[in-house]
Amino acid sequence: NAGVTQTPKFQVLKTGQSMTLQCAQDMNHNSMYWYRQDPGMGLRLIYYSASEGTTDKGEVPNGYNVSRLNKREFSLRLESAAPSQTSVYFCASSWFGQGGQPQHFGDGTRLSIL
Amino acid sequence: GENVEQHPSTLSVQEGDSAVIKCTYSDSASNYFPWYKQELGKRPQLIIDIRSNVGEKKDQRIAVTLNKTAKHFSLHITETQPEDSAVYFCAAQSNQFYFGTGTSLTVIP
Numbered sequence: 001n002a003g004v005t006q007t008p009k010f011q012v013l014k015t016g017q018s019m020t021l022q023c024a025q026d027m028n029h030n031s032m033y034w035y036r037q038d039p040g041m042g043l044r045l046i047y048y049s050a051s052e053g054t055t056d057k058g059e060v061p062n063g064y065n066v067s068r069l070n071k072r073e074f075s076l077r078l079e080s081a082a083p084s085q086t087s088v089y090f091c092a093s094s095w096f097g098q099g100g101q102p103q104h105f106g107d108g109t110r111l112s113i114l
Numbered sequence: 115g116e117n118v119e120q121h122p123s124t125l126s127v128q129e130g131d132s133a134v135i136k137c138t139y140s141d142s143a144s145n146y147f148p149w150y151k152q153e154l155g156k157r158p159q160l161i162i163d164i165r166s167n168v169g170e171k172k173d174q175r176i177a178v179t180l181n182k183t184a185k186h187f188s189l190h191i192t193e194t195q196p197e198d199s200a201v202y203f204c205a206a207q208s209n210q211f212y213f214g215t216g217t218s219l220t221v222i223p
Contacts, residue, residue, distance in 0.1 A: 033211070040123075042203060042215040043158070058210065059115075090157065100146020100165055100207050105157040 002026055006091050006106035013081045013113045021076040021109050023091030031096035032074035033058075033103065034066060036087040043090065049074055050096050081113045116141040118206050120214025128222050133191045135217045137204035140185065144206040147180060147187050152201045152216075161202075162189070194221045 007022045025032065030051045035043040045058030047066040055066050063085060065077045074093075078085060089109045095101040117140040127133050139147075145166040150158035164171045164178045164187065171178050175194075180187040191198055199221045204214040 035213075040215065042120075043213040045210060045212075048210055056210075100148075100163075102148050102160045102163055103211060105159070107157050 004091055004093055004104050004106035006089075006109050008109060009107065010110045011112070013078075013111070015082060015113060017081050017113075018077065018079050019081065020078075021089055021091075021111075022073070023075065023106060024073045025091075025093040025104070026072065027093060027104065028071070029093035029095055029104075030071070031094050032068065033092040033094075034064075034074070034076045035090045035092065036060065036085075037090060037108075038087050046076065046089075083113050085111065086113045087111060116144060116206055116208055116212040118204060118212045118214045120204050120217060122217060123215065124218045124220075126220045126222060127194050129194060129196060131194055133189075133194055133198070133219055133221075135189045135202055135204070135219075136186060137188070137206075137214050138184075138186045139206040139212070141206070141208045142182075142185070143208040144212075146207040147178070148205050148207075148211075149178060149189050150203045150205065152203065154200075158203060191219075194219075196221050196223050 004025045033048040034046040044060050049055045049068040052071045067075045091106045092103040094103040120137045148163035151161045152158040175192045177190040201216045
């Protein structure tokens, strides 16, 4: 099993360009998440999808859109990239239900916007 | 929403000593508290977790304690080794996960 797979691993964009970060999981998890990680600020939730067909905003959703394509895949789109969106982006998945279940993270996408 | 605070932000210990990292949370509905270890350039990886119906959990050199009344939980690492050097994150889950800002642990050989 690959777990959580993110593509691409690295990307450099110019201000105003658009791109989509891809995430897929093979653990049959129902919930998927997108985080950004900036130095000294931990992991901040951008969007999440508690189950297939639903998406909700997290702490820092502005400038991003998401699509839960199916149970396996959850993509993050930057429509018009800005330098403030330079960050490391992590996708995660988990079972969402009573009692809590841990999240499993992908390897991250390192995104630089010039 | 939930607010998770984590202290200290940096921690240096001598090899063999113990390390303690503390987190507080604000939402009494939070019922699941995982701890993640993140090595430089790598993904966060779960090292231990605790649910709200348990006060303490131990796994070899790592232990976590939870005080629901005071809304705080702590990570304890005993007999630290250089390979324990990393950034550690606490988290609390109610309807979603909320992460602390991380503790950079350095174990000095």
